[in-house]
Amino acid sequence: MPKVKLIISVQRFYTNKIILITGGSSGIGFALAQKAIEQNAKVAICARSQDKLLAMKKQLATDHLFIFQADVSQEDQCQAFVEASIEHFGQIDVVINNAGISMRALFQEVDTAVLKQVMDINYWGSIFTTKSALPSIIQSKGTIVGISSIAGYKGLPARVAYSSSKFALQGFLEALRIELLHTGVNVMWVSPGFTASNIRNTALDQSGKAQSETPLKEDKLMSAEACAIIILKAIAKRKRSVIMTFQGKLTVWLNKFFPSLVDKLVYNHFKKEPDSPLK
Numbered sequence: 233m234p235k236v237k238l239i240i241s242v243q244r245f246y247t248n249k250i251i252l253i254t255g256g257s258s259g260i261g262f263a264l265a266q267k268a269i270e271q272n273a274k275v276a277i278c279a280r281s282q283d284k285l286l287a288m289k290k291q292l293a294t295d296h297l298f299i300f301q302a303d304v305s306q307e308d309q310c311q312a313f314v315e316a317s318i319e320h321f322g323q324i325d326v327v328i329n330n331a332g333i334s335m336r337a338l339f340q341e342v343d344t345a346v347l348k349q350v351m352d353i354n355y356w357g358s359i360f361t362t363k364s365a366l367p368s369i370i371q372s373k374g375t376i377v378g379i380s381s382i383a384g385y386k387g388l389p390a391r392v393a394y395s396s397s398k399f400a401l402q403g404f405l406e407a408l409r410i411e412l413l414h415t416g417v418n419v420m421w422v423s424p425g426f427t428a429s430n431i432r433n434t435a436l437d438q439s440g441k442a443q444s445e446t447p448l449k450e451d452k453l454m455s456a457e458a459c460a461i462i463i464l465k466a467i468a469k470r471k472r473s474v475i476m477t478f479q480g481k482l483t484v485w486l487n488k489f490f491p492s493l494v495d496k497l498v499y500n501h502f503k504k505e506p507d508s509p510l511k
């Protein structure tokens with residue numbers, strides 16, 4: 233994986249910017265927080281596990297990191313996270329809706345509570361956090377970011393709730409972008425390809441248990457650090473959306489013109505995964 237470096241103008245953009253990241257204690261969120269702090273930003277993160285938050289605080293050992301325990305599926309906890317972050321740092325310049333979980337089970341077999349849990353975190357968590365942060369973001373003429381996925385452009389089999397949550401996230405952000413057109417706020421989403429993280433270990437199975445192992449070779453995937461650098465550059469450049477990988481760009485492009493062909497390609501791709509639920 234080639235090393236991606238932040239350029240000088242991007243470093244200048246982040247100096248003293250206040251960035252809120254949901255789900256900042258692992259994977260892409262952790263890397264975003266770490267890289268933004270390296271560029272002199274001040275970062276507030278939330279996650280459910282206080283132990284992981286405290287470990288991160290200890291590891292990064294900086295006043296530029298504010299940690300807050302919150303479950304983004306709960307509106308009052310999102311409000312509390314945003315309020316505490318504003319009290320701590322004074323304002324918000326960028327909110328990154330990153331917290332997310334995945335699932336792997338056929339719709340026919342999955343408990344509907346699993347589908348709801350994924351939507352509550354990935355979609356409603358983004359709604360609640362953005363709603364609370366909006367007044368401060370409007371004041372700072374800042375940026376609202378959603379961490380989406382190729383699953384937000386193409387429905388993926390055995391991941392119905394994950395795809396639904398990312399389609400919904402993009403629909404929400406696009407509508408909000410137009411509402412905020414004359415406010416100076418930028419609304420954007422980014423769609424990483426497969427990135428090394430914990431997300432496949434925590435993905436829920438048909439009964440809502442974490443599957444606890446990844447079907448992919450995580451060390452062959454894009455690193456969370458490389459992914460974070462692409463996202464931070466895109467935020468500084470006030471992009472509309474970014475699809476990060478060639479495979480992702482090809483899928484989205486092909487799907488516009490040959491959706492039935494892409495249905496078959498996607499089916500065959502996911503059928504080959506170890507322990508695929510596709511028969």
Ligand SMILES: NC(=O)c1ccc[n+]([C@@H]2O[C@H](COP(=O)([O-])OP(=O)(O)OC[C@H]3O[C@@H](n4cnc5c(N)ncnc54)[C@H](OP(=O)(O)O)[C@@H]3O)[C@@H](O)[C@H]2O)c1
Nearest residue numbers: 255257258259260279280281303304332426427429430431
């Ligand atoms: N990795 C990929 O291949 C990939 C590809 C495309 C898009 N994405 C997206 O990237 C984002 C980050 O995922 P990741 O791969 O970095 O996963 P990860 O390593 O599992 O990290 C997920 C983070 O979200 C937090 N989180 C989960 N549920 C939460 C909740 N209810 N409230 C607050 N925080 C919560 C986790 O902490 P706690 O568990 O302690 O709460 C953790 O800090 C997700 O939106 C995902 O859909 C990932």
